[in-house]
Amino acid sequence: MNLFTDLRGVVVGxxxxxxxxGELPAGLYFANVAVEPPRDAAHGDMATNAAMVLAKPAGMKPRExxxxxxxxxxxxxxxSAEVAGxxxxxxxxxxxxxQGVVKAAVExxxxxxRSQMGAGTKVNIEFVSANPTGPMHVGHVRGAVFGDALARLLAFSGHDVTREYYINDGGAQVDVLARSAYERYREANGLEPEIREGLYPGDYLIPVGEALKAKYGESLLDRPEEDWLAEIRDFATKAMMEQIRGDLAALGVQMDxxxxxxxxxxxxxxxAAIARLESMGLIYRGTLEPPKGKLPEDWEAREQLLFRSSAHGDDVDRPIQKSDGAWTYFAPDIAYHFDKIERGFDQLIDVFGADHGGYVKRMNAAVKALSNGRVPxxxxxxxxxxxxxNGEPFKMSKRAGTFVTLRDVVEEAGAEVTRFIxxxxxxxxxxxxDFAKVLEQSKDNPVWYVQYASARVHSVLRRAAEAGIDVSDSALxxxxxxxxxxxAELELARKVAEWPRLVEHAATAHEPHRIAFFLYDIASDLHSLWNRGNDDLSLRFVQEGAPATSQAKIALVRAVGVVISSGLAILGVTPAEEMR
Known part of the structure; x- marks a missing residue:
């Protein structure tokens, strides 16, 4: 039930x-006609922009x-329908x-x-995709939570969602991992490790070194690098991916x-991907213009194989093969996205750190070209x-060596609190x-405030049942x-009515944070009504000696609980039944 969609249908009708x-000219386009909450609640329950968006194409005054x-x-x-401004x-x-919205929510x-707006649409969300060189850090936490919540939101709105992790195991960083793990292997064999500059210093590789000793004994000691690099690289990469899967599981994230x-x-x-672009005339040999600003000391003009990404919205064309014939890092990224297109996805979403800003236009250009504009x-x-x-910067993890790990955050704050915040x-x-603030019990802590509302819903249901009131959904x-x-009761019911619309808007914008904002608002409205009942006994949810009246009020509380429970599920949080 989406009341706003229903009323929009009435307006369009x-x-x-x-x-x-003959009051409007034929052929007008109604797609931009909207029905939404007014900016000022005093103006009414809903507002439509129909007259404003149709006036110019109709050649009429909006007020008419x-x-x-x-x-x-x-x-x-x-x-009533009132013309304003x-x-x-x-x-x-x-x-x-x-009142009907309350009944629909409980029923x-x-x-x-839950919406079917995405029915038949296959969406691939690639997120986290951390280099398999160590434990996940706090930056990955936010990306993992965002990607997983977005996947839950899109699934709730009817999309067929695949969560995907792209293992960056093809670059030089995994060779550095192998060399770092080898030093821990030497350490496991009683030798002093040489953690020279450029290697990964974290203690997390000590168990990998011990596992290498258990498998190889002393057989790899004093052997040249070319004898052990590939094997240790594979061994260490697998070990790191096992750790990363464990980190994700600790956060409640499961990749498909x-x-x-x-x-x-x-x-x-x-x-194959490059050949596809070449068949479109988008691959050529050329020399790029020097970068703007101060030139790097090692920059020199040289002919390279280039992708004409500027033909699809990029600022400049991008190299895909170096002058020595090796692929640039962009080439496998193109191939990977081509693979996702070939797998039949209708939408692709990539979740990356802020340092990937320069990546956006070139990757959009590649996907647009490879899919002929079909796949956004x-x-x-x-x-x-x-x-x-407590207001002070949190110190780095010794185990990681250089950063705060995902496990540090989860162990300190808890997975569900971390996800919500x-x-x-x-x-x-x-x-x-701030670890202190996210665990405090106050209105300023949104996760506690929403969970307190959830606990109050369950408290009302328990107290009513103890008083002999039938609070089954069928009775309500x-x-x-x-x-x-x-x-005040109708205002809370209005907030319940906004939930289906909010879900669709958040899903369309790919913005799961809107769910968290909405939960805080509806929790605030419930707390407000609860507090008003302290002064106005007629607003209390359980009315002494009036089971029928109590059931109506409890139905409203139950409807709020339905929304909070669904919203928290999208965020990956279990609703609280009582506060401890």
Missing amino acids: ALNQMTEA IADRLAARLTDPRIA PGFLNLRLSPSVW SGPEFG VYSSEKALYGTGKIE LDVKLIQLVKLYK MLTRKNDAALDF TAADLSQLAHP
């Missing part, structure tokens, strides 16, 4: 009637359209509409707000697919997280994470909900 009656449209909005759900149309709805349960960059080399996949790519950049404890800012805004939906008549 009235506009069609106006067209048939609005007056005629208002006269045709005779749906019984609409109590130059032509906005504000709608006030009958209380029975909001639908977890399905309330793990893809390997290394698997693209020597299989013809890179060559949305690259979501994740800004940094700054960690604090990571979604309290838009992905492209920086986020401060059969209750006389016309008794929900107080403005």
Whole structure:
């Protein structure tokens, strides 16, 4: 049930009637007509921009359209339609509409707000994709939470979602990992490790060194690098990926697919993707202009194989093969995205750190070319997280050597608190994470505030049941909900009604943080109504000696609980039944 979509249908129906009656010219485009909450709640329950967006194409004054449209909005759900300003149309709805929303929410349960807007659409979300060279750090936490919550949101709105991790195991960093692991292997054999500059110094490689000793004994000691590099590289990469999978599991994230960059080399996949671009006339040999600003000392003009990415919106063309014949890092990325297109995805979403900003245009150009514009790519950049404890910067992890790990954060704050807090800012805004503040019990801590609302819902249901009131969903939906008549009660029902619309808007924008914001708002409204009951006994949810009235009020509370439970599930958080 999406009340806003239903009422938009009523408005569009009235506009069609106006067209048939000659009050509007034929052929007008109604796609931009919207019905949404007014900016000022005092103006009504809903507002439509129909007159404003149709005035120019219709060659009419907005107010003239609005007056005629208002006269045709005779749906019984609409109590009044008032023209305001130059032509906005504000709608006030009958209380029975909001009472009906409460019934629908309780009746639908977890399905309330679930949408089919994405039905038939296959979406691939690639996120985390950390180099397999060590444990995940705090920057990966935010990207992992965002990607997983986005996947849950899109699935809730009907999309067929695949979560994918791209293992960057084809570059020089995995050779550095192998050399670092070899030093820990020497250490396991009683020798002094040589953790020289450029190697990974973290203690997390000590168990890898011990595992290497268990497998190889002393057989690799004093052997030249070419004898052991490839084997230790594979061994260490697998060990790191096992650790990364464990890190993700600790955060409640489960990937559907793990893809390997290394698997693209020597299989013809890179060559096939480049050949596809070449067949479109987008590959050529040329020399790039020097970079703007101060030139790097090692820069020199040289002919390279280039992708004409500027033909698809990029600022400049991009090299895909070096002058020595080796592929640039961009070439396997092109092949990997071509593989996702070939697997039949209708939308691609990449979740990357803020330092990948320069990657966006070139990758969009490649996907647009490779899919002939059929498959959109949305690259979501994740800004940094700054960690604090009691206002002071949180110190680095000794185990990792150079950074705070995902495990550090989860062990300190808990996985679910971490997930919620990571979604309290838009992905492209920086986020401060203070361990003391995210665990405090106050309105300023959004996760506690929302969970407190969830616990209050369960508390009401328990107390009512103890008083002998039937609080089963069937009893609540059969209750006389016309008794929900107080403005404060109807206001809370209005907030419940916004949930299906919010889900679709958040899914369309790929912005799961909107769910966290909405949960805070509806929790605040529930707490407000609860507190008003302290002064006005008629607003208390359980009415002494009046089970029928109690059931109507409890139905409203249950409807709020349905929304909070579904919203927290999208964030990957379990709703609290009581506060401890």
